[in-house]
Amino acid sequence: MSDNQTLKLYHYGSAVLKKQAEAVTEFNGELRDFVNRMIDTLYEENGVGLAAPQVGVSRRIVVIDLSFGEEVERILPMINPEILSAEGECSLEEGCLSIPGIYEDVVRPERVRVRYRDPEGRTLEMEADGFLARVIQHESDHLDGILFVDRLGAVKRTFLAKALREIADSENGEE
Numbered sequence: 353m354s355d356n357q358t359l360k361l362y363h364y365g366s367a368v369l370k371k372q373a374e375a376v377t378e379f380n381g382e383l384r385d386f387v388n389r390m391i392d393t394l395y396e397e398n399g400v401g402l403a404a405p406q407v408g409v410s411r412r413i414v415v416i417d418l419s420f421g422e423e424v425e426r427i428l429p430m431i432n433p434e435i436l437s438a439e440g441e442c443s444l445e446e447g448c449l450s451i452p453g454i455y456e457d458v459v460r461p462e463r464v465r466v467r468y469r470d471p472e473g474r475t476l477e478m479e480a481d482g483f484l485a486r487v488i489q490h491e492s493d494h495l496d497g498i499l500f501v502d503r504l505g506a507v508k509r510t511f512l513a514k515a516l517r518e519i520a521d522s523e524n525g526e527e
């Protein structure tokens with residue numbers, strides 16, 4: 353049981369979102385407490401996925417729940433996720449808790465095979481397609497300092513430049 357301690361969200365413009373995150377090597381109570389706080393934060397923000405850099409921690413941890421907290425048993429914490437293979441291609445709309453108000457279609461592989469560890473340290477593998485595959489790729493990107501807007505074409509990025517600058521300015525306290 354967690355006691356609902358949510359974490360501060362970092363937004364576009366924060367340096368931590370651009371860093372390569374470090375692999376987790378110790379699977380202990382501290383890690384599990386942090387994962388639980390990430391889950392509380394994900395639910396608080398009504399998101400489907402959250403990566404540790406988004407709460408200011410540069411480690412390879414993500415939590416995913418496509419049910420928005422409706423089916424707590426389906427929460428998927430992934431530690432050190434590694435996409436082993438990817439197939440197909442599809443365009444789906446993405447948003448990001450770190451980039452509020454911006455939603456754009458992004459082209460990515462349609463299916464992925466991913467290896468990861470659970471919070472107890474067990475190594476697991478799964479195949480995913482559709483929306484789950486999309487969220488796994490989006491969250492894995494966060495661990496490499498990549499945001500979904502980085503995957504848009506130059507024209508779309510130019511179109512979004514002003515809105516992104518506004519998010520970055522308010523993140524850096526330049527209202």
Ligand code: ZN
Pocket residue numbers: 447448449450490494
């Ligand atoms: Zn995101």
